[in-house]
Amino acid sequence: MSDTERDSAPPTFADLDIDDRVLQALSDVGYESPSPIQAATIPLLLQGTDVVGLAQTGTGKTAAFAVPILSQIDLTQKEPQALVLAPTRELALQVAEAFGKYSTHIKGLNVLPIYGGQSYGVQLSGLRRGAHVVVGTPGRVIDHLAKGTLDLSKLRFLVLDEADEMLKMGFQEDVERILEETPEHKQVALFSATMPAAIRKISKHYLHDPQEVTVKAKTSTASNITQRYVQVAHQRKLDALTRVLEVEPFEAMIIFVRTKQATEDLAERLRARGFSAAAINGDIVQAQRERTIGQLKSGAVDILVATDVAARGLDVDRISHVVNYDIPHDTESYVHRIGRTGRAGRTGEALLFVAPRERHLLKAIERATRSPLAEMTLPTVEDVNAQRVAKFGDSITANLESEHLALFRKMIEDYEREHDVPLVDIAAALALQSRDGESFLMAPEPPPPPRREYEKRERPPRKFDEGPKFSRDGQEMATYRIAVGKRHRVLPGAIVGAIANEGGLRRSDFGHISIRPDHSLVELPAQLPKETLEALRRTRISGVLIQLQPDQGPPNQRPGGRQRGRDERGRNDRKFRQDRGPR
Structure with missing residues (x-):
């Protein structure tokens, strides 16, 4: 490779002066080239510079701050050296898991997530044992500071992850209080999708000469992918998916869900309905993952149910459809998901399931990708049944060409002579036997229950004291x-x-x-x-x-409330006067 080619080639993690143990961990998980936010941020943080990173979720910002922190950690210091603040416990757990993954080869390093909803006992024992990296939500961090159980006096690194979300959720005062409790000389990295005035104020007040890094997420979608959505209630998703699978012609499909457990559950339900489906998620060992993807490539499996993480790097040409069974919460994930179809110059189909309360996420995807999604009408019961009848006829046609047909023809002729049963009845009985007693045609949807008269009237706004x-x-x-x-x-x-x-x-x-x-x-x-x-x-x-x-409700509805007491005294006084007769 010439010097010119080397200069123009994208950097690798090995070019960024990362600790060898962290570099090995990145290699273990298959990371080779840093994303734009990582390539821009890691060198700055390794130099000790404060950073403000403007990047959407899904651009790889967790590694952008975790890798340089782990490359500089001091295992001899037991007090927390790094604190990452995250707006939600889900993100805190995700960040802590990433730190654990990137520190596999740093023996003796302790990462501790602290968040609301988990017992204090687990967190207190973790803090006493010594945590080099603490990842927490603002409220729980404040609690530990108030109790004196979290010592930030020797903190070297502070990260504010998704800072704009923390402020939207009302944590600005908590964040500023935590910042006040940290040493003046520390390195701060602030990551946010937007830069509102409040974030700008925090950056100006608490960061020292920060470098601003802006990375725009890739939100364009391929023109050869047709994008549609179906509005369907959560409890009816499986029925809707089944109808699509029966009527929509597809070669191979990936169905995306949010959780590991959902991959197993949905794959099992689809297999029970006669579809060849398999699950992949983060808990599946590499050998099984490779075997399952091989089956998808060969056609032994037609449907793969996956999480975002498990589908990373998946490239199978025969995938004609991507179904977002669970809508992603960020547009970057949506773009990555549907990019699994339409490969090698082929066309692809992307289908998004949207619950009524998730329409705002649909609008966000359409705005970010500048690709309006067409609403798809779900196949009706009649559509499904017509397709079943057509497939049944196709299977008969295919079997008429079988080399084993003569054997079964003789058996049927013998049965017809012995039992004097019309051939058409024998054929129908055999068809019923092949269905194993399962109902062949989909039952029509039951009519909606008649609405009562009072339900048709416009209801007044709900109050807090209306009952259950x-x-x-x-x-x-x-x-x-x-x-x-x-x-x-x-x-x-x-x-x-x-x-x-x-x-x-x-x-x-x-x-x-x-x-x-x-x-x-x-x-x-x-x-x-x-x-x-x-x-x-x-x-x-x-x-x-x-x-x-x-x-307890308004005062006049509370047990022992004043109004109730006056009412009871009034009734008692009237009763007393009635008993005594007229004055």
Whole structure:
């Protein structure tokens, strides 16, 4: 290779002066060339420069800060040397897992995730044992600082991951408080998808002469891929997928889901419906992964159910369809997913399942990719049944050419003579036998139940004191009272963020939120575990202890309330006067 060719070639991780042990770990997981954010950020952080990285999720920013931190870690120091703040416990766990993966060959290095919803005992023992890298959510980090169980006095590296999301969730005050607790001389890396004024303020106040690195995510989609979506409720996804698989002609397909468990569950359900499906996820050993992909290439398997991570690097020409069974939360993942089809100059089909509450994610994908998705009408019962009948006829035609036909013809002729049964009835009985008793035609959908008259009337806005409520997934909800309100300048995002992180709840666990002058009412699952309630009573929003407790309703509805007392005294007084007769 000439000097000119060498200069123009993209850099490899070996060119970035990374610690050999980290370099080996990157090689083990198959990473060769750094992404743009990694190539720009790793050298700066290795030089000790503060960095502001503007990059979307999915651009490889976790390795951009994890690799240089691990290359400079001091195993002799037991106090935390690196702190990564993340907005959610899911991201905190993901980042901690990445640190563990990249530090495989650094013996004795300890990485500890700390987040709400997990018992303090596990975290306290991890901190006592000595954690070189701590990855945490702001609320739980604040708790440990308040208890004196987290010592940041010797911190060397601080990372704010998805800083804009942390601020949207109401963690600005917590983040600034944590920054105040850290040593003045430390290296800070701030990563954000956008640069609002609040992020700019934090950067100016807490970072020293930071270098700004901007990487735009690739959001273009190939023109040879047809993109469609189906709006379908979560509980009807499997039925919708089955109809698509029966009616839509495809050669091979990848179905993307969010979790490892979902890959196994969905693949098993598809096999039960007669489709050749297999699962790949991060828990599957490399040998089995290679065997499964080989089966997909050869045609022994037609459907692969996968997670994003497991499908990384997958390149199979015969994949004609990609189905997003679970919609991705970032556009970069969507682009990577559908890029698995339309290879080698072929055309491809991308189908996205969208639940009614996920339409905002569909709009975000369309805006980012500048590719409007066409809505697809699901195949009807009639469409499915027509396809089944056609395939049945095709199978008869194919078997008429079999070399074994003569043997079975003689057996049928013998049976016809002995039992005097018409040939058409024998053929029908054999067809029924081949179906193994399974219903051949799909049953028509039952008509919707008749709506009662009162259901047709427009309902008034729901109030908090109307009685039992249920979430969309059938979970019973209850109203809880927290001790922060308008005078504390709280917003719904701050309430959701704090309670979700400290209580280990999902966004779907929240109902209506009403912010009152000195308190707020929040609808949450009625049966919250005891440990969750305890954690939430100790949670703070804007520095105020929220003291979460079940709401008792307005004063005149509470047991022993004043209004109730006056009503009862009034009734008792009237009864007393009636008993005595007229004055």
